[in-house]
Amino acid sequence: MAKEAPPDAFGNSAREYELGRPRWPRELIERVVRELELAADATVLDLGAGTGKLTRDLVPRFVRVLAVEPDNAMREVLQEVVPEAEALAGNAAAIPAESESVDAVFTAEAFHWFASDETVAEIARVLRPRGGFAIFWNVEFGEPEPPMGDAVEAVLDEAFARGGAPGIGKVLSGAWRRPLEASAFGPVQEAETERVVVRERERWLANMLSVSSIASQSDEERLALATRLRELVPDGEYRWRIRTIAYWTRLGH
């Protein structure tokens, strides 16, 4: 069985993560904010905030934004890029916030790493009555246009095989739903959107190097992979169609 990427996979590559990963689609964020009836005076918490890819879109909307991130390197970038947020060291099993102090917890591209009865109870603890929980994932990445070719596919397949299963399998398995079903949260609703993301080769490469199972490899392996991919992929702009899903639920049934 493929091993799983270790939890410190991201800190290795915080700068690449920031450079390569796309932002979150505004219409999905707005939909969730509306559905959870969050007003501008709300306090919200971004859990597993990383370099603040979602945090930066919460800050202009809410009076107080807490960004909880266990990894020091990721949090350092977040503090640089989104200084308006309160960046806090912590994790989903021990959220550094008072009980019933937050109107909504957001988590983007992260819940599959820590979904459990324990963390769902901890998320419920920090929420005010009827508080909201929102989960975002990019679930489908189309083929690049123009295509990069079979040799690139083969190099990436080999790198993923070496590094262990990427997180997307955990997302698509839906295993993250189980702890929510047995919890204080009501039914989970969802909405999705498709968009085209355009990146030049270096940003695409940064994205690939920031994928957990590659981020967790040694510097030598990652450098060799980057060198090989630069040889195979001509510089230029590439387009991807990305499907993004938001899920949301509220405390109480």
Ligand SMILES: C[S@@+](CC[C@H](N)C(=O)[O-])C[C@H]1O[C@@H](n2cnc3c(N)ncnc32)[C@H](O)[C@@H]1O
């Ligand atoms: C793929 S990144 C997502 C970062 C950011 N939310 C975004 O939208 O790009 C996953 C993040 O979850 C964090 N993480 C991993 N385990 C965690 C845990 N148990 N509690 C909170 N965050 C965790 C990682 O350190 C990493 O920054």
